[in-house]
Amino acid sequence: xxxxxxxxxxxxxxxxxxxxxxxxxxxxxxxxxxxxxxxxxxxxxxxxxxxxxxxxxxxxxxxxxxxxxxxxxxxxxxxxxxxxxxxxxxxxxxxxxxxxxxxxxxxxxxxxxxxxxxxxxx
Amino acid sequence: xxxxxxxxxxxxxxxxxxxxxxxxxxxxxxxxxxxxxxxxxxxxxxxxxxxxxxxxxxxxxxxxxxxxxxxxxxxxxxxxxxxxxxxxxxxxxxxxxxxxxxxxxxxxxxxxxxxxxxxxxxxxxxxxxxxxxxxxxxxxxxxxxxxxxxxxxxxxxxxxxxxxxxxxxxxxxxxxxxxxxxxxxxxxxxxxxxxxxxxx
Numbered sequence: 148x149x150x151x152x153x154x155x156x157x158x159x160x161x162x163x164x165x166x167x168x169x170x171x172x173x174x175x176x177x178x179x180x181x182x183x184x185x186x187x188x189x190x191x192x193x194x195x196x197x198x199x200x201x202x203x204x205x206x207x208x209x210x211x212x213x214x215x216x217x218x219x220x221x222x223x224x225x226x227x228x229x230x231x232x233x234x235x236x237x238x239x240x241x242x243x244x245x246x247x248x249x250x251x252x253x254x255x256x257x258x259x260x261x262x263x264x265x266x267x268x269x
Numbered sequence: 270x271x272x273x274x275x276x277x278x279x280x281x282x283x284x285x286x287x288x289x290x291x292x293x294x295x296x297x298x299x300x301x302x303x304x305x306x307x308x309x310x311x312x313x314x315x316x317x318x319x320x321x322x323x324x325x326x327x328x329x330x331x332x333x334x335x336x337x338x339x340x341x342x343x344x345x346x347x348x349x350x351x352x353x354x355x356x357x358x359x360x361x362x363x364x365x366x367x368x369x370x371x372x373x374x375x376x377x378x379x380x381x382x383x384x385x386x387x388x389x390x391x392x393x394x395x396x397x398x399x400x401x402x403x404x405x406x407x408x409x410x411x412x413x414x415x416x417x418x419x420x421x422x423x424x425x426x427x428x429x430x431x432x433x434x435x436x437x438x439x440x441x442x443x444x445x446x447x448x449x450x451x452x453x454x455x456x457x458x459x460x461x462x463x464x465x466x467x468x469x
Contacts, residue, residue: 153357160354164347171339171463175332178468192464199460207350207453214285217294224298228305235313 163206324401345374346456356442368427
């Protein structure tokens with residue numbers, strides 16, 4: 148890195164910092180808005196987190212201009228991570244067809260009763 | 270007898286990387302799977318419990334404090350990257366200043382976490398109280414342990430570790446870069462933990 152190059156990098160790092168702070172405030176702000184559906188609440192909340200994650204990984208961790216070796220390590224990791232995160236979703240889709248086959252443990256002294264689940268008051 | 274460890278500074282021809290950089294990325298890959306498994310568990314427990322949100326509301330998690338903690342951690346990330354840039358510019362004093370701020374931020378993060386935890390304990394909320402608290406304490410606790418690990422390494426690089434700057438500056442700069450990759454990863458995990466546990 149030449150000195151001129153470094154100077155421009157410093158600017159980028161601080162800009163990324165201010166953007167991350169702004170996105171943090173935005174995340175907190177939108178969490179108070181009712182979007183009407185769980186999907187949109189999660190989509191917007193986690194979408195902003197993904198943008199922030201990209202900024203940290205891409206700029207602070209220099210993934211935007213890294214060597215091929217690292218990408219090949221990470222592609223495999225990302226593949227398995229998605230697999231890991233989708234397992235519970237696939238499992239829940241199957242279980243949701245029959246609520247009675249799954250009674251969660253909700254506290255140290257009690258199991259949730261089936262009739263409470265079916266009331267859906269929460 | 271001095272034996273030189275190869276590829277500490279020079280990049281290997283086959284990977285295009287110096288060895289510790291490849292090493293830290295492999296380690297971070299395993300860390301992604303560790304936290305990924307916990308996030309996966311969190312999804313299972315949350316979607317399987319219709320009373321989950323009730324407990325989240327009752328928990329009264331301190332969002333302003335957690336927001337300040339997020340900002341503190343982001344600040345520590347940028348000061349870390351600036352400490353590495355300072356070494357690239359051959360300015361050891363600035364490195365020490367920025368690394369000092371990074372360490373200060375990480376301690377502030379832990380102090381805030383301490384107040385958060387004690388408030389929960391005082392209210393009689395423990396990991397055994399409900400699955401929500403089990404997830405909350407496990408995930409933020411594991412993240413906190415990572416912060417402590419980072420502080421130990423960063424404090425070493427800040428004080429006694431700087432000796433290497435006089436003998437092998439390039440290798441020292443690489444050490445700081447590798448420690449920085451770990452630190453940014455810890456920041457990255459918090460970026461996802463914060464909305465998942467406190468806000469959504």
